[in-house]
Amino acid sequence: MSDHAAHVPGLAHHFVNMEQQKEAGTIGMWLFLLTEIMFFGGLFLAYTIYRAKYPDGFLQGSHLLSVPLGGLNTVVLIVSSLTMAMAVYYSQLGERKKLLGFLALTLILGSVFLVVKYFEYAEKFQHHLFPAHWMYNPAADHPPTQYHGQVQVFLWIYFMMTGLHALHMIIGIGLLLVIMFMAHKGKFSKQYNSPVELFGLYWHFVDIVWIFLFPLLYLTGYHVGGGH
Amino acid sequence: MATEVMAQAEESRTNYLTNGHTVKSWLLTLDHKRIGLLYLFSISIFFAIGGIYAALIRLELITPQGDLMTAETYNRVFTMHGVMMIFFFLIPSIPATLGNFLLPLMLGTKDVAFPRLNLLSWYVFMVGAILMLITIMSGGVDTGWTFYPPYSSIYSNSQVTLAGVSIFITGFSSILTGLNFMVTIHTMRAPGLTWFRLPLFVWAHYATSLIQVLGTPVVAITVLALAFERTLQIGIFDPKLGGDPVLFQHMFWFYSHPAVYIMIIPSMGVISELIANMTRKKVFGYHFVAFSSLAIAVFGFLVWGHHMFTSSQSMYAGMVFSLITYAVAIPSAIKTFNWTATIFKGSVSYDTPMIYALAFIGLFTIGGMTGLFLAALGLDVHLHDTYFVVAHFHYVMVGGAIIGYLGGLHFWWPKMTGRMYPEVWGRISAAIVFLGFNLTFFPQFIVGYLGMPRRYHAYVPEYQVWHILSTAGASLLAIGFIMPVVYLAWSLKYGEKAGDNPWMAAGLEWETSSPPPTENFTYQPVINHDAYEFENVKEIKEAAAKEAALQTA
Numbered sequence: 001m002s003d004h005a006a007h008v009p010g011l012a013h014h015f016v017n018m019e020q021q022k023e024a025g026t027i028g029m030w031l032f033l034l035t036e037i038m039f040f041g042g043l044f045l046a047y048t049i050y051r052a053k054y055p056d057g058f059l060q061g062s063h064l065l066s067v068p069l070g071g072l073n074t075v076v077l078i079v080s081s082l083t084m085a086m087a088v089y090y091s092q093l094g095e096r097k098k099l100l101g102f103l104a105l106t107l108i109l110g111s112v113f114l115v116v117k118y119f120e121y122a123e124k125f126q127h128h129l130f131p132a133h134w135m136y137n138p139a140a141d142h143p144p145t146q147y148h149g150q151v152q153v154f155l156w157i158y159f160m161m162t163g164l165h166a167l168h169m170i171i172g173i174g175l176l177l178v179i180m181f182m183a184h185k186g187k188f189s190k191q192y193n194s195p196v197e198l199f200g201l202y203w204h205f206v207d208i209v210w211i212f213l214f215p216l217l218y219l220t221g222y223h224v225g226g227g228h
Numbered sequence: 229m230a231t232e233v234m235a236q237a238e239e240s241r242t243n244y245l246t247n248g249h250t251v252k253s254w255l256l257t258l259d260h261k262r263i264g265l266l267y268l269f270s271i272s273i274f275f276a277i278g279g280i281y282a283a284l285i286r287l288e289l290i291t292p293q294g295d296l297m298t299a300e301t302y303n304r305v306f307t308m309h310g311v312m313m314i315f316f317f318l319i320p321s322i323p324a325t326l327g328n329f330l331l332p333l334m335l336g337t338k339d340v341a342f343p344r345l346n347l348l349s350w351y352v353f354m355v356g357a358i359l360m361l362i363t364i365m366s367g368g369v370d371t372g373w374t375f376y377p378p379y380s381s382i383y384s385n386s387q388v389t390l391a392g393v394s395i396f397i398t399g400f401s402s403i404l405t406g407l408n409f410m411v412t413i414h415t416m417r418a419p420g421l422t423w424f425r426l427p428l429f430v431w432a433h434y435a436t437s438l439i440q441v442l443g444t445p446v447v448a449i450t451v452l453a454l455a456f457e458r459t460l461q462i463g464i465f466d467p468k469l470g471g472d473p474v475l476f477q478h479m480f481w482f483y484s485h486p487a488v489y490i491m492i493i494p495s496m497g498v499i500s501e502l503i504a505n506m507t508r509k510k511v512f513g514y515h516f517v518a519f520s521s522l523a524i525a526v527f528g529f530l531v532w533g534h535h536m537f538t539s540s541q542s543m544y545a546g547m548v549f550s551l552i553t554y555a556v557a558i559p560s561a562i563k564t565f566n567w568t569a570t571i572f573k574g575s576v577s578y579d580t581p582m583i584y585a586l587a588f589i590g591l592f593t594i595g596g597m598t599g600l601f602l603a604a605l606g607l608d609v610h611l612h613d614t615y616f617v618v619a620h621f622h623y624v625m626v627g628g629a630i631i632g633y634l635g636g637l638h639f640w641w642p643k644m645t646g647r648m649y650p651e652v653w654g655r656i657s658a659a660i661v662f663l664g665f666n667l668t669f670f671p672q673f674i675v676g677y678l679g680m681p682r683r684y685h686a687y688v689p690e691y692q693v694w695h696i697l698s699t700a701g702a703s704l705l706a707i708g709f710i711m712p713v714v715y716l717a718w719s720l721k722y723g724e725k726a727g728d729n730p731w732m733a734a735g736l737e738w739e740t741s742s743p744p745p746t747e748n749f750t751y752q753p754v755i756n757h758d759a760y761e762f763e764n765v766k767e768i769k770e771a772a773a774k775e776a777a778l779q780t781a
Contacts, residue, residue: 014338024341024415031407035445042449042479046464049475133461133469149463153470156462160453 010192022194029198033205036168040209043161047216050153057150060143061158062220064129064151066120070218073116074210080109081207088200094190096183103180103196106203110173117166124155131155158217165213168206175199243646243743258343259746264329265644266350267320272713274316274357277364281309283706286668286699294686302685303370304386310373311391315398316357318629319487322494323440324353324405326636327433329644331409333737333744334427336418336753341411349404356398363387363394372683374484377465377476381457389458392451399448402490406440409433418736420755427735427759428504428517432497435521439486439493439528447483450476474540481532489528492592492624493521495632496563499588502635503567505733506582507574508768510760513566520559527556537608546605553603560596564589579731580654584635587662591627595620598673613683616676622669634661634712641716642730646743647723653715661708667701732767734760 008018015021051058087102124130128137131152143151179199182188188196244261247253254262284305288296297305328346332339340346363369369391371380380388413434417426453464454476463469465476504511511517533541533549541549567589576582598620602608611617641649675694680687687695729738740749757764 012343014343020415024411027414028342028407028411031410031441035403035407035441038442039445039449042446042453045479046453046475049472053472054470131460131462149470153463156456156460156464160456 008191009189010187018191025194025198029201033201036205040161040164043157043164044212047157047161050157051220054150054153057147058154058220060147060221061151061154062218064124064143064155065158065218066123067218069116069120070214073113074214076109076113076116077207077210080106080113081204083109084200084203088193088197091183091188091193091196092190094188094193096186096188099188099196100180100183103176103183107173107176107180110169110176114166114169114173117162117169121159124159129155131159161213161217165206165209168209172199172203172206175202242745243741244746245645245743247746256347258339258347260328260332260340260343260346261644261744261746261748263346263350264325264327267324267328267353270350270354270357271317271320271325274312275709278309278312278317279706279709281305281312282702285309286702288685289687289695290692290699292687292689292692297685299685300370303372303683304368306683307370307372308364308368311360311369311395313625314373314487314491315395316360318491318625319402320353320405321491321629321633322498322636323409323433323436323490324349324401326498326633326640327409327436327494328405330640330737331412331430331433332416333643333740333748334430334735335412335416336421336736336749336755337412337416338747338749340408341416342408345404345408349401349408352404353398353401356394356396356401359390359394359397363390366390374480375451375454375476376480377454377457377471377473378467381454381464382461382466382468389455392455392458396448396451396455399444402440403444406437406444409437410441413437418753418755421736424515424518425755425758426518428500428511428514428521429494429497431518432493432500432521435525436490436493436497438522438525439490442529443483443486443490446479447487450479450483453479474536477536477539478532481535482529485532485535486525486528488621488624489524491629492632493524495588495629495636496521498632498636498639499567499585500563501735502581502585502639503570504760505639505731505735506577506579506585507571508732508762509570509574510758510762511566512569512572513562514759516562517566520562523559524556527552527559531556531603534603534608537605538612543605550603550605554600557596557600560592564593564596578655579651580649580658581635581639581731583655583658583662584631584638587658588628588631588635591623591631591662591665595623595627598623611676613681614676615672615680615682618682619669619672619676622672626669627665631661631665634658637712637716639731640737641719642726643737643742643744645720645723646726647719648726648730649712649719649723650715653711657708657711657715660704660711664701664704664706664708668698668705669701671695671697671701729765729767732762732765732771734762734765739766 011018011021015024083102083105087099087106090098090102125135127139128135130136136148136152136155138148138151176199179196182195244259247259248257254266257263257266284297285302288294288302288305294302328340366387368386369375369384369388370386371384371388375388375392413426413430456462457464457466457471461469463471465471465473467473500511500517531549531553533545534553537546537550567585598616602611602617602620638649638654641647671694675691675698676682678691678694680691680694726742728740728742730742731738736753736755737744739753762768
């Protein structure tokens with residue numbers, strides 16, 4: 001049996017069979033996502049504490065963010081999750097062309113997200129809203145002067161959370177390129193497609209983080225203050 | 229037929245150590261056994277560095293005046309002692325060395341689930357460690373290993389950022405090891421090896437991995453935030469800029485308290501193996517001992533607030549944390565009682581591993597019981613930040629974790645190297661470690677109770693006698709630690725050939741050859757019995773048969 005197993009493409013030698021390898025990969029990925037939840041969890045904790053401490057600062061701070069751009073990015077990411085799910089579906093059917101097509105769509109949508117994010121960040125830098133002590137110098141009444149300190153706290157949370165999320169997007173796009181290369185080479189088949197599936201889990205996770213970030217950071221003002 | 233026998237003999241001569249002699253064959257190995265040895269070698273060096281710092285601390289404290297070094301230097305010395313010992317020795321100690329080596333052997337599999345990730349974890353660890361060595365060479369850190377802001381983020385003039393980055397990176401090696409072990413235990417068990425047939429060492433590593441996977445990311449994000457606060461001057465924890473310094477303490481201890489269980493639970497797993505095999509008895513209450521590891525891991529996540537009884541935490545939160553901290557004593561006591569019950573009426577051998585196991589039981593009991601003193605809300609206000617705390621955690625970390633590590637190292641040394649260590653020297657050094665340890669740290673309970681604060685380089689003259697005793701003990705302890713290094717190295721070449729199962733121990737790892745072949749087993753093991761069933765051990769059966777034959781003759 002082990003002699004036979006050695007010839008299965010994609011099966012590492014220390015696994016007994018494909019099911020064992022797939023199970024290991026799946027559990028491994030879910031555990032990794034668990035560590036990611038704990039990693040972001042620290043920042044969500046900080047968010048909760050400071051939002052309770054500085055509700056007005058968070059209200060003013062969230063008004064500095066562009067809801068249309070954040071909303072656009074939310075739609076882009078949700079659609080990219082759909083295209084990723086389609087890619088996983090076609091990888092299971094072993095349809096290489098459609099798999100490649102949906103992976104490419106996912107790649108494009110992920111890149112669109114990052115481009116939009118770049119413009120959002122650039123705008124903050126232009127208005128001296130990056131919270132580093134020597135750079136932070138907001139316009140006199142936007143946000144109101146008495147909230148400058150609290151808004152600075154909001155902004156470091158914004159930059160750290162979205163920055164870490166964007167870093168995950170960048171890593172995701174790098175991994176996506178590897179997956180596309182493997183798919184192009186015809187490495188995946190009905191029998192062996194777990195890299196696509198596992199990457200899909202990662203991609204959906206990064207999406208879900210954004211689904212939490214968008215309302216917590218961009219829509220706080222609407223929630224607390226009832227809109228502009 | 230004859231060629232087959234020769235081929236088998238040939239095969240038994242190549243083992244994981246002889247399979248490739250180049251540096252590359254070690255540095256690019258995917259073999260869990262070699263990676264375990266890479267870790268063993270690296271952490272021994274970091275232990276020595278941490279030990280040098282410990283020696284400097286003890287030398288300074290011989291006299292009440294600060295005459296060996298300035299207060300500032302002393303701050304750096306005790307900080308680097310803590311950082312090296314905790315992040316670069318204790319946390320990887322048993323999981324990354326013995327765990328790496330033994331887990332696949334105990335599970336009857338060829339390797340861990342992700343061998344490349346396993347090697348990566350060592351490289352990540354080394355990158356973190358080299359950054360920490362650079363930190364040391366550029367002056368070290370003076371904040372204490374706890375890095376409390378705002379001192380660490382605003383006021384300290386030492387290399388906090390670099391140290392933070394180093395710990396951030398090192399954390400990922402711990403996460404990777406934990407993740408790898410959990411997946412391996414879930415998916416790679418040999419046919420017939422059900423969860424409740426697993427050796428308790430494996431259960432302990434499962435519990436440890438759970439903490440590594442859930443806890444480490446939190447400290448990673450915490451030190452990352454600290455590094456950002458320091459470099460960008462943003463108000464994450466600094467109250468002057470709107471931050472909350474107690475938030476750092478919460479986030480730091482959310483990992484760092486469970487982290488002490490990362491250090492002690494694997495050691496408990498080792499002790500379970502040692503006691504079962506050295507008394508030839510099934511561990512009493514196997515299920516309770518197995519679940520108590522998990523219980524410690526789970527409770528461990530709910531007690532971090534007992535580090536903050538004196539730092540503005542609400543009294544009600546303090547009460548809850550105090551209560552849950554007491555609760556940790558329950559699974560710990562279950563283990564201690566069950567080990568004792570296992571020894572009862574066993575055929576006890578007093579070889580070196582058993583001496584360490586017995587030392588562990590006694591010292592861990594003292595370390596654990598004094599933990600209850602510190603969990604008491606009122607008493608802790610008096611004892612907080614005194615040498616009582618220092619003595620308490622050294623009883624758990626040295627008396628528990630390191631003693632277990634040394635016991636395990638001696639026990640599995642013949643499996644790892646194929647050679648026996650010299651037993652007499654082993655026993656002598658174990659006795660010296662035990663005596664030296666108690667002489668070092670017991671006086672610290674007393675001087676701490678009398679009011680000696682931790683982290684001070686000068687003190688009132690009344691305390692001097694206790695400090696002299698402690699320093700004398702530390703000298704003895706150093707000898708006890710250096711001796712194994714010498715005789716274990718000696719045994720690599722001159723030690724007696726061990727044979728496959730020198731202890732007549734029960735366990736899958738003893739059924740393969742010593743040292744094991746690269747693939748661990750030349751056959752696929754199938755398990756049809758519980759752990760620690762000594763009647764199934766081939767060597768014991770043979771000995772019994774021989775005796776029976778003699779009697780009939």
